[in-house]
Amino acid sequence: MSIAEIKNLVDAFAAAAGRAIRAGFEVIEVHAAHGYLLTTFLSPVSNTRTDRYGGDIFGRMRFPLEVVEAVRAAIPEATPLFVRVSAVDGTAEGWKLDDTIVFARALKARGVDIVDCSSGGLTGSATAGPVSRALGFQVPYAARVRSEVNIPTMAVGLIIEASQAEAILQQGQADLIAIARQAQFNPNLPLHWAHELGLNTRFEMWGEEYGWWLNKRARTMDGFATPTGQIIRRPG
Ligand SMILES: Cc1cc2nc3c(=O)[nH]c(=O)nc-3n(C[C@H](O)[C@H](O)[C@H](O)COP(=O)(O)O)c2cc1C
Structure with missing residues (x-):
């Protein structure tokens, strides 16, 4: 050059x-x-x-x-x-x-x-x-x-x-x-990582059209699943 x-x-x-x-x-x-x-x-x-x-x-x-x-x-x-x-x-x-x-x-x-x-x-x-x-x-x-x-x-x-x-x-x-x-x-990676790090527990960082539904599902699954939808299987 x-x-x-x-x-x-x-x-x-x-x-x-x-x-x-x-x-x-x-x-x-x-x-x-x-x-x-x-x-x-x-x-x-x-x-x-x-x-x-x-x-x-x-x-x-x-x-x-x-x-x-x-x-x-x-x-x-x-x-x-x-x-x-x-x-x-x-x-x-x-x-x-x-x-x-x-x-x-x-x-x-x-x-x-x-x-x-x-x-x-x-x-x-x-x-x-x-x-x-x-x-x-x-x-x-x-x-x-x-x-x-x-x-x-x-x-x-x-x-x-x-x-x-x-x-x-x-x-x-x-x-x-x-x-x-x-x-x-995973294009939603930052949001998933926020969940894993204990943030965003009510899906408040998600767009409302997703967050509202996912928060509703998490409430339904309370006790047997994590917010990201992983089922908690208890022994026995
Ligand atoms: C589709 C794609 C395009 C990329 N384009 C660039 C680029 O234009 N400039 C750059 O510095 N690195 C580019 N990279 C490299 C990434 O910035 C990154 O340094 C590399 O993929 C290692 O990080 P990772 O293990 O998280 O993928 C690209 C990577 C991918 C997968």
Whole structure:
């Protein structure tokens, strides 16, 4: 990319954020993860530039930070700005968690509200992760950024149960939980999790055309079923 193209793209990001605000979005997230353009500037594996947008980590961060500054300036002060990062890019000589700490400090200084900690995607398939997949496998990234940089973080990746999500928050590993595939499996997931965590007992968070009926059913089933309709079978 030429310097002129970089400048144009910084403006294009800001204009896109402005359109998103006008369209009614209440949060803006800059995507600097998963091998998309901004990631390719961050990682020394993909950024082989010899000008001020390459070289050491400060050169490699320059374009993503210019984008963040322009987006921050283009949206209302009260609108939360998130940045999704690949906390590690998954290559041997590439972007490491220590680099993410440096980046997160720079993001915080520019008014970013949440660092959304994902990983990988720079090489191979965008969904092929660099670390072995286990429940909450990327949570340690969110935890370290949060504790070292003192900035709120979002955890994502194989978070599939209410108690698991709640424990991440209660243990101070992250401030927000992002869910993708479990919400495809069950589009009512946030409402179900609220039930499991003891909230929403009268279905008050549901739309009335559902909530009224489900609350009525729960009252009918009082004593032999949970609000989510699981039958309580007593021994004998
Ligand atoms: C249908 C679908 C579309 C996705 N699109 C994006 C995307 O545009 N940008 C992104 O950063 N991640 C995207 N992801 C990845 C998710 O944001 C998330 O990081 C990943 O699925 C791991 O979380 P999960 O275990 O809760 O699914 C997508 C995932 C799914 C299932």
